[in-house]
Amino acid sequence: MPHEGxxxxxxxxxxVDELARRxxxxxxxxxxEYVLQGARDGVTAAEAVDSWRRVRLVPRVLRGVDRVDLTxxxxxxxxxxxxxxxxxxxQRAVHPEGEAAVAQAAAAAGVPVVVSSNAGTPFADVGATGxxxxxxxxxxxxxxxxxxxxxxxxxxxxxxxxLTVDTPVVGTKYAAGERxxxxxxxxxxxxxxxDPGQEGAPGSxxxxxxxxxxxxxxxxxxxxxxxxxxxxxxxxxxxxLAAGAAGVWVSNHGGRxxxxxxxxxxxxxxxxxxxxxxxxxxxxxxxxxxxxGLDALAALALGADLVMLGRAPLLALLDGADGVxxxxxxxxxxxxxxxxxxxCATPAEAAALLAAGPGSTS
Numbered sequence: 001m002p003h004e005g006x007x008x009x010x011x012x013x014x015x016v017d018e019l020a021r022r023x024x025x026x027x028x029x030x031x032x033e034y035v036l037q038g039a040r041d042g043v044t045a046a047e048a049v050d051s052w053r054r055v056r057l058v059p060r061v062l063r064g065v066d067r068v069d070l071t072x073x074x075x076x077x078x079x080x081x082x083x084x085x086x087x088x089x090x091q092r093a094v095h096p097e098g099e100a101a102v103a104q105a106a107a108a109a110g111v112p113v114v115v116s117s118n119a120g121t122p123f124a125d126v127g128a129t130g131x132x133x134x135x136x137x138x139x140x141x142x143x144x145x146x147x148x149x150x151x152x153x154x155x156x157x158x159x160x161x162x163l164t165v166d167t168p169v170v171g172t173k174y175a176a177g178e179r180x181x182x183x184x185x186x187x188x189x190x191x192x193x194x195d196p197g198q199e200g201a202p203g204s205x206x207x208x209x210x211x212x213x214x215x216x217x218x219x220x221x222x223x224x225x226x227x228x229x230x231x232x233x234x235x236x237x238x239x240x241l242a243a244g245a246a247g248v249w250v251s252n253h254g255g256r257x258x259x260x261x262x263x264x265x266x267x268x269x270x271x272x273x274x275x276x277x278x279x280x281x282x283x284x285x286x287x288x289x290x291x292x293g294l295d296a297l298a299a300l301a302l303g304a305d306l307v308m309l310g311r312a313p314l315l316a317l318l319d320g321a322d323g324v325x326x327x328x329x330x331x332x333x334x335x336x337x338x339x340x341x342x343x344c345a346t347p348a349e350a351a352a353l354l355a356a357g358p359g360s361t362s
């Protein structure tokens with residue numbers, strides 16, 4: 001149940017807001033800008049948090065629910081809660097331990113963590129934490145250049161590959177000052193799992209010709225399940241699953257790619273329905289503005305199996321592994337409390353909360 005602090009429940013969303021305020025004094029302004037900004041005018045990024053508050057649920061009663069079991073099946077095993085940590089770049093710019101601290105917190109919480117291909121921490125160090133972790137990949141134009149990174153991830157115990165498909169080029173972001181984050185960060189905080197000299201090598205730019213064959217190739221090359229991240233249209237979910245993906249991830253990249261892209265809360269119901277129809281048992285993930293247990297409950301009700309947090313853990317990393325662990329614990333506790341109040345004993349029962357009509361967000 002919810003944590004107590006100073007006589008009042010500690011709310012995850014309000015704590016994340018406080019962390020954002022702390023970041024403005026604790027971190028260089030260029031790093032804060034990078035963490036918080038969206039692409040172009042920031043329309044999509046700005047509406048993400050409030051978008052979940054539009055969802056209205058229909059709680060159930062007289063169901064004999066006296067306890068909640070958050071454990072959730074995931075790729076042949078079970079995790080302690082239907083939550084996870086999404087990949088983010090420049091974690092070591094927020095805290096020296098970076099990805100290792102986030103993975104340590106995820107391991108303590110019993111939830112998966114996805115590690116960016118831009119990570120500043122060796123995959124072996126992430127694996128040493130005992131976390132269940134997946135590797136996120138941007139496929140380069142020359143596919144062979146991705147192979148060493150994939151091999152390192154497999155050797156370090158990655159359990160899945162997350163293919164990001166919404167970044168043929170990096171979305172334009174405006175700088176408030178004369179310097180960008182890349183002018184102030186230590187190069188050692190980035191891409192340490194790539195081969196030396198790979199950046200700038202011929203064919204190293206992000207592939208603009210991604211297709212179903214890349215999904216199949218990643219699965220064959222690694223022997224791991226592939227999750228396709230950046231899906232907002234149901235037809236794209238069908239294509240990904242037909243190509244052999246184990247799951248699809250509803251994401252607009254935190255509003256950092258195409259500005260004015262649809263909010264994930266609005267895309268989730270149709271993508272989830274298409275995925276389940278195309279491949280029963282397909283995994284559906286979602287991210288984008290999730291700040292607390294009620295947001296997670298809304299996501300589960302709309303069809304998600306796993307609810308991913310991105311900026312919130314990055315901000316919690318101000319307090320290292322303890323901060324991220326605290327955030328994950330808060331969200332899990334809030335979710336358990338919300339499920340109990342809604343008459344649901346498990347996350348899978350959350351679909352019953354949309355009795356007024358699947359996909360309704362009003």
